[in-house]
Amino acid sequence: MAGRKVDHVGIMVKDIDSSIKFYRDVVGFKLIDKITHSDGHMKLAFLGFDEAGGTELELIQGYNGGLPEEGKVHHLAVTVDDIEKEFERIKTLDVKLIDEEITILPNGFRYFFFHGPEGEWIEFFQR
Secondary structure (H helix, E strand, O other): OOEEEEEEEEEEEOOHHHHHHHHHHHHOOEEEEEEEOOOOOOEEEEEEOOOOOOOEEEEEEOOOOOOOOOOOEEEEEEEEOOHHHHHHHHHOOOOOEOOOOOEEOOOOOEEEEEEOOOOOEEEEEEO
16 A cells, blocks of 8 residues: 555644744754745745654645634645655546646655545655
8 A cells, every 4th residue: 555654744834934933942843854845935844853754744834825714734644655656556546636747845855645535635745
């Protein structure tokens, strides 16, 4: 099967720096990486705890300015071993793809999104 673990949970934020500070100082996360997305617009930050390979928190600034008040969880990401193989497999299933191709971030991470049965966003992600 495709997945091995929950890789990260993406949360949309208005101010990435203040969100990094909050999750670091209040919740206890450590900043792992902060990058500008390949689109040149969005900013991403990955935070985690000390455990190697643990589930991370991804903060996303610039995706959508109209964030809902009740919550900003954007997606659930699952680690996969072979992103190309999984992309081809998902295309053969009765699953609605969100992305038409695999996105490659400046740090080499690769991903694509598709909808779950209730319209939720699921990301297959390979580091």
